[in-house]
Amino acid sequence: MTNQPQIAALIADEVLDSRGNPTVEVTVTLNDGTFAQTTVPSGASTGEFEAVELRDGDASRYGGKGVLKAVANVNGEIANALKGLDALDQRRIDDTLIELDGTESKSRLGANAILGASLACARAAAQSQRLALFQYLGGADAHVLPVPMFNVLNGGKHAANGPDVQEFKLVPLGAPTFREAYRYGAETYHALRAVLSEMGVSTNVGDEGGFVPQLDSNIAAMDAIMRAIERAGYRPGEDIAIGLDPAASSFYENGAYHLTRDKLTLATPEMIGYWKSWTDAYPLVSLEDPLADSDWSGFATITKELGDKVQIVGDDLFVTNRKFLKRGIAEGCCNSILIKLNQIGTVTETMDTAQMAFGAGYTCLVSHRSGETSDTSIADLAVALNCGQIKSGAPARGERVAKYNRLLEIEKMLGSDAMFAGQKAFAHPR
Numbered sequence: 001m002t003n004q005p006q007i008a009a010l011i012a013d014e015v016l017d018s019r020g021n022p023t024v025e026v027t028v029t030l031n032d033g034t035f036a037q038t039t040v041p042s043g044a045s046t047g048e049f050e051a052v053e054l055r056d057g058d059a060s061r062y063g064g065k066g067v068l069k070a071v072a073n074v075n076g077e078i079a080n081a082l083k084g085l086d087a088l089d090q091r092r093i094d095d096t097l098i099e100l101d102g103t104e105s106k107s108r109l110g111a112n113a114i115l116g117a118s119l120a121c122a123r124a125a126a127q128s129q130r131l132a133l134f135q136y137l138g139g140a141d142a143h144v145l146p147v148p149m150f151n152v153l154n155g156g157k158h159a160a161n162g163p164d165v166q167e168f169k170l171v172p173l174g175a176p177t178f179r180e181a182y183r184y185g186a187e188t189y190h191a192l193r194a195v196l197s198e199m200g201v202s203t204n205v206g207d208e209g210g211f212v213p214q215l216d217s218n219i220a221a222m223d224a225i226m227r228a229i230e231r232a233g234y235r236p237g238e239d240i241a242i243g244l245d246p247a248a249s250s251f252y253e254n255g256a257y258h259l260t261r262d263k264l265t266l267a268t269p270e271m272i273g274y275w276k277s278w279t280d281a282y283p284l285v286s287l288e289d290p291l292a293d294s295d296w297s298g299f300a301t302i303t304k305e306l307g308d309k310v311q312i313v314g315d316d317l318f319v320t321n322r323k324f325l326k327r328g329i330a331e332g333c334c335n336s337i338l339i340k341l342n343q344i345g346t347v348t349e350t351m352d353t354a355q356m357a358f359g360a361g362y363t364c365l366v367s368h369r370s371g372e373t374s375d376t377s378i379a380d381l382a383v384a385l386n387c388g389q390i391k392s393g394a395p396a397r398g399e400r401v402a403k404y405n406r407l408l409e410i411e412k413m414l415g416s417d418a419m420f421a422g423q424k425a426f427a428h429p430r
């Protein structure tokens with residue numbers, strides 16, 4: 001008889017995410033009676049090489065977006081393969097899932113089915129050991145509270161009629177604690193609403209809770225944010241810096257960048273010059289996907305030119321996949337990587353990717369997806385990795401604040417052991 005808890009059952013269901021689209025929920029039961037649940041997020045501006053989200057394609061249900069096949073894969077093949085495995089052996093669980101699927105892109109069983117199973121097992125294992133998820137995944141040293149990046153102004157694929165740039169984020173790196181950083185962010189979010197109202201533009205919100213004003217240029221959004229930071233009583237750059245995710249693949253076509261709001265069409269060197277002028281003029285600390293995910297040589301150039309001033313983050317470029325990160329490290333592309341569990345599909349591979357990044361001196365930014373649920377696992381993942389950075393949208397809307405609220409809870413649990421990453425999270429070692 002072993003004392004190790006074993007996986008007893010997995011049950012999946014089709015539920016809805018924050019955009020009203022179906023997603024996979026998985027409940028795992030262990031033989032010691034523990035059970036835990038997770039739900040899987042879903043992106044809109046997805047990278048070309050992300051692990052495949054399995055959708056039914058049956059136009060008569062949810063416009064083809066149903067996930068009954070993925071649910072059936074969990075209830076059938078996946079449950080059979082995992083039953084009886086040691087619940088504390090996450091690497092073995094994830095290897096079993098990868099082998100069972102048998103494809104590089106996880107397209108047979110679906111990355112949504114596989115991640116649901118992987119993450120639910122991790123959650124159940126933590127619970128059976130009476131540990132918080134961040135403690136179970138990160139061990140005794142997990143103690144760094146990440147700097148939150150609040151996406152307060154939405155554009156691109158997350159907001160019709162918004163700016164071309166997908167995400168304008170407040171980065172309250174000057175706060176002394178996570179709790180204070182949260183307050184800085186929320187107060188500035190409300191100040192931004194007032195600034196935009198005075199400008200006579202819309203304060204309706206996009207998929208991640210940020211405002212979607214109809215502005216004449218992308219840079220007008222930066223100016224509104226600068227004003228909001230000051231109106232809320234903070235010093236731009238010192239208390240609150242700015243992060244951007246242009247998600248440039250979404251406006252790249254036929255070898256050029258098309259900025260509709262600015263009425264500009266730019267080649268790669270001009271696009272880099274555009275970001276350089278923003279970096280010179282604003283307190284930018286993080287620039288994610290400033291170029292398209294096929295533009296590897298452009299990424300090498302921008303990292304060389306701006307990487308000592310601003311963190312260059314690869315999201316669509318790396319898709320949380322070691323294969324692409326390895327190429328990026330070799331070619332000098334980026335000095336930071338976005339970490340999204342469902343881009344790669346298992347907990348173990350996600351953590352392996354983060355470790356590879358740390359080994360090369362890259363920072364890691366743990367991320368939600370634009371389609372989310374109230375699942376808070378990424379908050380724990382960020383603390384487990386001690387990576388010091390997270391983005392989970394605006395400090396508003398239930399599925400976004402669930403993660404930030406979980407971080408408040410973790411900060412309380414850690415007490416005097418908690419360390420807020422602050423400015424140090426944005427050191428640029430490369």
Ligand code: PGA
Binds near residue numbers: 042367368
């Ligand atoms: P997505 O957007 O979840 O729609 O992919 C988030 C991001 O691009 O970082």
Ligand code: ZN
Binds near residue numbers: 288
């Ligand atoms: Zn991104």
